[in-house]
Amino acid sequence: MNTKTLERLYNNPHEKNIDGNFQFILFGGTGDLAHNKIMPAFYNLVEKDILPQHFTLLATGRRYSSKKEYLDAIYDSLNSKKKEVDNRVWQVLSDNIEYFELNFKDDNDFMKLKKYFADQSKNNKIYNRIFYMATAPEFFGEIAEKLKKFDLLNVGFEDNDSKLVIEKPFGHDLKSAEKLNNTLTNIFQEKNIYRIDHYLGKEMIQNIMVIRLSNPIFRSLWNTGEIDNIQIYINESEGVKDRGKYYDDAGVIKDMFQNHMLQILSLITMEEPDDLSSKSISTRKVEVLKELSKIDIESIDEHIVRGQYIFNKYGDDEIKAYQDEKNIPDDSETATFIALKLFLDNERWNDVPIYLKSGKRLKKKEAGIAVEFNHDFHNSYSENSEVQSNLLKIMIQPDEGVSLRFNTRKPGSNNKIVPVEMEFCHSAHQLFNSPENYEGLIHDMIEGDKTLFTSWEEVYYSWKFIDKFQTKCNNEDLKLYKYPALSKGPEAADELLKNDDRIWWD
DSSP, X not given: OOHHHHHHHHSOOSSOSSOSOEEEXXXXXXXXXXXXXXXXXXXXXXXXXXXXXXXXXEEEESSOSSHHHHHHHHHHHXXXXXXXXXXXXXXXXXXXXXXXXXXXXXXXXXXXXXXXHHHHHHHSOOOEEEEEEOSOGGGHHHHHHHHHHTTTTTTTOTTOOOXXXXXXXXXXXXXHHHHHHHHHHTTSOGXXXXXXXXXXXXXXXXXXXXXXXXOHHHHTTOSTTTEEEEEEEEEOOSOOTTOHHHHHHHHHIIIIIIIIIHHHHHHHHSOOOSSSSHHHHHHHHHHHHHHHHTOOOTTGGGSEEEEEEEOEEETXXXXXXXXXXXXXXXXXXXXXXXXXXXXXXXXXXXXXXXXXXXXXXXXXXXXXXXXXXXXXXXXTTTTOTTOOOOEEEEEEXXXXXXXXXXXXXXXXXXXXXXXXXXEEEGGGOTTOOOOOHHHHHHHHHHHTOOTTEEOHHHHHHHHHHXXXXXXXHHHHTOOEEEEETTBSOOHHHHHHHHTTTOOOOO
């Protein structure tokens, strides 16, 4: 996403950003993702005048029997998320929304959809067609095959260059991911497959490379000689909600580590790309993930803490245990928390520990990155306990921002040293009104920019590492620590760093 685009997403431009009539076909258009993320993103893009006057947002589903009923439901969803829905914006958006009743199993419905495409193309030239899978993952391959069977990629579309957007999870292990990828690449070109990791759309994730590459003070220090350790954490306060069946199979390792955590890790630790093109960035990320897939995890039990939340009374609320959640077996051994230490065996990061941590039902919803620099003080201060290491923190959510800790003399004191923090709160800065992550992702998929999407190679090597990791955990029967819901997690996670004379910075 280039600078000019970002300015338009932040502000309310008076010029169009996206030219040409496009079709955006949303399979699963009645689901939570459509209501909570995709439609609000389109509303924001319309509000900022980024979309062309005419486009088609075609939502498919079975829940509603008419376009009016569907629009009423979308309006209610928008109204619940915004202080006030602008009627002008809503009019433009709703004029471009169509609703199409469709059953994935019914071939006749796909024939009707083909006729719809043909009829629409008679009146308007289609410059861009995007199929978005906001469905359960087991339908991804089936829907794609029917798109090919009924020639829905090309009908009324001269460019023969339709795009496919896939939500996570992309498979549930390497074998299933390869099977799905083979199915999709027999139908769509790889360049037109957009695999979403919505974390890559978050403002501060996109800021990682800017911080690394545009600031010489960090660029020159980004290596094993200057950095003591790196920490990445994604803490969630919520439980599994209605995702019990999926989550008990996936656990935190597949739900968070395989995608979000490893993507952040690759951006933090990759070698500098040749340029900021999606190809160059992906190439560097793949190098990291390939390195991870080769890691010897024979001694993984010494570097991992697995946990599962149990009942806790928090104030007046009683928080149920994981095993008491809906669709969770009462003897489940699925980990809802993992803390992990690993190393990358390369010249830049040799001997620098990287700590990863994520879990459900933790005390505070928070995600961030902490880069602690070496304790390389002048001899005059090496024995001074008041001097602390420099610490760079990148806050991802709920607050967005960057902070840098450094040492200074306390005013009016007799050379007393105190650590201070210089902080930039991105989300509160008066010049910014941060776009939602799906807003930028939808913009980029329409424009054909794949920088914020994961390539097949990235998915492949992520699963290769996770499969190896998961197999080892299963075979070793590693201890599952129980931690009270809405606590900081298992005490053993603190011990993992304490054994290295370090602490977590979240």
